[in-house]
Amino acid sequence: MAQPNLSAPAERPSPGAAQVRPPWYKNHLWWESATGYLFITPAIVYFLVFQLTGVLWGFYLSFTKYNLRTPPVWVGLTNYIELFTDQVKYPTFYHSLWISLKWVLMERPGAIFLPLFVALLLNHEIKGEGLFKTLFFIPVITPGIAMAAAWKAILDPEVGLLNMILGTSISWLKDATYALPTLVGMEVWGAIGGGMWIWLSALKAIPGEVYEAGAIDGATGWRSFWHITLPLLRPTLFYMSVTGAIGSFQVFMPMYLMTGGEPKNSTLTFGLLLYNHVKRYDAMGAALAMAFILLVIVLVATLLQFKFFPQKAD
Amino acid sequence: MKRSRTLTLAIALTLIMSLVAGCTGTKKEEAPASAGTAEKKDPVSVEFWAYQPDNPENQKLLESIVDEFNKSRTDIQIKLAAIPRDSWDEKLNAAIAGSVAPDISYLDQPKVAQWAQEGTLLDITPYADGKDGINRAEYIEGALMTNELGGKLYGLPLNMTTVALFYNKDLVPNPPKTWDEWLEISKAVYKKDQVSAFEGPWGGGWGAWLFPAFGGTNECYMANEANTEVTFNSPQCVETFQFLHQIFQNNDWDVITSNEAFGNGKVAFKVSGAWDVVHYQNNFPNLKFGVTLIPKNKRYASNIGGENLVAYKTTKNPEAVFQVMKYLTNDENSLKFATITGNFPIRVKSAQDPKYTNDPYLSVFMEQMKYALPRPRITEWIKINDEILGAVLDDLQQKGLDPKPILDEQVKKAHQLMGK
Numbered sequence: 131m132a133q134p135n136l137s138a139p140a141e142r143p144s145p146g147a148a149q150v151r152p153p154w155y156k157n158h159l160w161w162e163s164a165t166g167y168l169f170i171t172p173a174i175v176y177f178l179v180f181q182l183t184g185v186l187w188g189f190y191l192s193f194t195k196y197n198l199r200t201p202p203v204w205v206g207l208t209n210y211i212e213l214f215t216d217q218v219k220y221p222t223f224y225h226s227l228w229i230s231l232k233w234v235l236m237e238r239p240g241a242i243f244l245p246l247f248v249a250l251l252l253n254h255e256i257k258g259e260g261l262f263k264t265l266f267f268i269p270v271i272t273p274g275i276a277m278a279a280a281w282k283a284i285l286d287p288e289v290g291l292l293n294m295i296l297g298t299s300i301s302w303l304k305d306a307t308y309a310l311p312t313l314v315g316m317e318v319w320g321a322i323g324g325g326m327w328i329w330l331s332a333l334k335a336i337p338g339e340v341y342e343a344g345a346i347d348g349a350t351g352w353r354s355f356w357h358i359t360l361p362l363l364r365p366t367l368f369y370m371s372v373t374g375a376i377g378s379f380q381v382f383m384p385m386y387l388m389t390g391g392e393p394k395n396s397t398l399t400f401g402l403l404l405y406n407h408v409k410r411y412d413a414m415g416a417a418l419a420m421a422f423i424l425l426v427i428v429l430v431a432t433l434l435q436f437k438f439f440p441q442k443a444d
Numbered sequence: 445m446k447r448s449r450t451l452t453l454a455i456a457l458t459l460i461m462s463l464v465a466g467c468t469g470t471k472k473e474e475a476p477a478s479a480g481t482a483e484k485k486d487p488v489s490v491e492f493w494a495y496q497p498d499n500p501e502n503q504k505l506l507e508s509i510v511d512e513f514n515k516s517r518t519d520i521q522i523k524l525a526a527i528p529r530d531s532w533d534e535k536l537n538a539a540i541a542g543s544v545a546p547d548i549s550y551l552d553q554p555k556v557a558q559w560a561q562e563g564t565l566l567d568i569t570p571y572a573d574g575k576d577g578i579n580r581a582e583y584i585e586g587a588l589m590t591n592e593l594g595g596k597l598y599g600l601p602l603n604m605t606t607v608a609l610f611y612n613k614d615l616v617p618n619p620p621k622t623w624d625e626w627l628e629i630s631k632a633v634y635k636k637d638q639v640s641a642f643e644g645p646w647g648g649g650w651g652a653w654l655f656p657a658f659g660g661t662n663e664c665y666m667a668n669e670a671n672t673e674v675t676f677n678s679p680q681c682v683e684t685f686q687f688l689h690q691i692f693q694n695n696d697w698d699v700i701t702s703n704e705a706f707g708n709g710k711v712a713f714k715v716s717g718a719w720d721v722v723h724y725q726n727n728f729p730n731l732k733f734g735v736t737l738i739p740k741n742k743r744y745a746s747n748i749g750g751e752n753l754v755a756y757k758t759t760k761n762p763e764a765v766f767q768v769m770k771y772l773t774n775d776e777n778s779l780k781f782a783t784i785t786g787n788f789p790i791r792v793k794s795a796q797d798p799k800y801t802n803d804p805y806l807s808v809f810m811e812q813m814k815y816a817l818p819r820p821r822i823t824e825w826i827k828i829n830d831e832i833l834g835a836v837l838d839d840l841q842q843k844g845l846d847p848k849p850i851l852d853e854q855v856k857k858a859h860q861l862m863g864k
Contacts, residue, residue: 198537200562218860221831288702288710301701392648394838409533410649411827412558 192418202415209419220416222395226403227427232310233399234378234431240318241378242370245325246363250355252326253333263326270323278387281316303389306396313384313397325370332366333359368441372432379428400424487521488764492772493536493549495751495785496526502784509777513768520764540564545756547765548772550602553590553750554829557821560598566755569597571766578770586748586816587790593671593821599754600773603787606746606816607657607715608808609739610724613732615639615712623661626713626739627690633712634694641694643706643714647838649830653747653819654715655837657738659684660745660817666833667820674820674858676833677851680742685840685847687741692841707731717749719786721805735808737815748816750787788813828858 192209194202213220248266252259269277284291285302293299302312336359344350344358360367382401385391391398391406400420407417492510497503503526510524525546527535539545551559559565572578578600580588587601611619615633620626630641645651656666664681667674675681699710706714707728714720715738724731737744753772755765771777778789779797788809789795800810819825832854840847 197558197562199540199559199564201541218857221835221857282703286703287698299698301698304701305697390648390650394647395835406830410830 194415196415197412209416226400230400236314241321246329249326249329267323269320306394309396488761490768491523491546493525493546496528547759548755550751551754558823560593561823565598566757567596589818599752601790602751602753603785604750605787608735608812610714619736620739623741630694640699643711648834651837652829652834657747661740663742671821677855682847688841689844718809735805744815746812746816
């Protein structure tokens with residue numbers, strides 16, 4: 131079936147047609163591109179001054195001992211070498227990398243597929259669709275502090291709703307076994323609203339004729355989802371997987387707000403360790419080295435996804 | 445066509461101009477021309493950075509302290525800058541790095557050692573001990589000591605805080621004074637799944653900040669007097685961990701970790717600061733609770749927190765700066781800064797103010813301040829606190845492991861970190 135080519139530019143009269151060109155035409159293209167460059171100049175300048183310069187300066191500082199007050203002292207590769215080898219100076223370096231990886235492995239599938247599940251349910255023109263969409267979206271616009279208070283009540287070991295349902299008395303955030311999975315659960319729950327909209331818009335973009343054609347060939351229910359919906363959602367899946375993983379590796383806020391890395395460092399992610407080195411230990415050089423190590427990890431993870439994940443609708 | 449192109453170009457240029465305009469610094473206001481003549485010397489200006497107070501009354505109080513000084517002196521004038529706490533670190537670090545540091549500012553206590561060692565702070569010893577200096581005995585000892593490094597004084601205390609033992613009066617009619625009494629009551633109050641003895645604190649950086657309060661009562665100190673070695677593997681510290689484990693055994697984990705366990709009457713004891721007095725009074729009006737000194741084995745002790753007032757090495761007028769520091773920390777202003785910052789005054793005499801002596805809770809905290817022990821003035825202490833001591837506190841207190849080999853190992857690591 132021929133698909134409409136949405137990316138094709140609108141047709142316009144070809145400037146190359148054998149017409150008599152006005153005298154100023156020679157400069158026409160120059161003018162056009164110059165104007166274009168002028169439009170993007172503010173963004174380029176902003177990028178160069180406030181972003182790229184910062185990154186390059188940060189890269190330089192990662193080879194220094196720097197406390198943000200006194201001039202940086204060049205130490206070569208010392209920060210990088212010590213991070214990997216000095217277990218006294220950086221006792222939680224590998225541990226926090228492991229915690230971050232665990233976070234990514236637990237949080238990513240939930241944050242991608244749970245919103246998809248909700249979006250699939252809402253894509254059936256059910257009664258009260260608008261209400262459900264609103265309800266699922268509420269967590270996205272609820273202030274974090276209110277959500278934290280609500281979660282604290284839900285997770286209480288004595289009178290919390292979760293323990294009541296499960297018939298247990300677990301200290302979800304104060305027990306090293308449960309703290310990280312609990313934070314993952316909270317994060318995934320908070321991600322439903324945003325993810326749901328992305329999935330819904332992707333689902334709505336699938337033309338009904340595709341399903342009709344599939345139905346003629348006997349693809350209904352699960353088969354239709356597996357052979358039609360999912361292949362056509364691949365670009366969205368790829369987008370959510372790549373952008374989500376980049377953010378997920380850097381996770382900081384949930385543990386900063388809820389556990390501070392405790393109990394027993396079970397929620398001490400790489401992002402939080404990095405923050406501690408800036409804010410508490412005055413070690414900006416080492417923190418920046420950590421940031422660039424994380425950059426490499428995220429880059430490799432992204433490249434792997436580009437290599438192994440299908441990116442195009444099939 | 446041509447017109448629209450010109451318009452497009454104009455918009456693009458406007459955008460760029462706005463960017464350029466945004467990046468252009470505003471011209472610094474010229475200082476008003478001095479009215480002084482050759483005979484009349486300009487007053488020395490002392491720039492003072494303070495945390496922005498959390499309400500307008502306290503802001504006025506802070507300004508009144510400065511105004512009073514400025515009115516009474518013609519030779520020195522304080523220039524106050526109240527900086528929001530959220531951006532404090534960034535602004536102060538940037539000012540120091542750019543050689544435009546204020547003359548004096550607040551500084552969180554544990555930072556003094558590091559900042560002094562790296563050469564950012566001014567050594568005020570000669571001025572403090574000089575002709576127009578201070579009487580050190582007028583400051584609460586523990587608070588003043590947080591400013592010392594290598595026998596030199598790098599600041600004056602501005603406010604302080606400490607922790608004491610909260611107890612539930614229904615469960616504990618007579619609060620304990622000694623370890624033996626504390627353990628005895630803990631055993632007596634414990635009812636499985638209903639009432640536990642002690643809410644903590646336990647591990648991590650927060651636990652490590654609080655642990656010296658218990659250790660100190662058994663003469664277990666975090667470092668030697670010269671602050672050259674850490675000593676939390678001493679026999680006294682081993683004994684302290686064993687004692688805390690005994691107390692912990694009268695707990696159920698789900699009870700002590702439930703929300704507001706002490707407020708809901710499920711826990712007999714808790715160690716916390718004065719901030720929790722207001723919290724329990726406001727949120728648990730039916731809770732009958734008291735505050736007492738942390739029970740001792742060998743002596744009374746507690747930990748310490750708060751802010752100091754420090755001067756920067758870049759100051760051009762150290763004498764004048766010291767006079768301002770002395771003024772800001774006198775008896776009267778010590779009380780005002782306690783109000784502004786929500787902590788306690790740092791002068792021995794201020795502690796006798798009726799505000800503290802007449803209050804059944806604050807009077808205990810004020811009494812506890814006398815026994816407060818400063819953190820070790822070791823430049824790597826925050827990292828040792830969080831990553832070395834804090835890392836083993838949970839297991840030592842909760843699992844009851846043999847403390848000695850674990851503490852020996854941690855002390856070894858701390859010494860390696862200190863380059864020993």
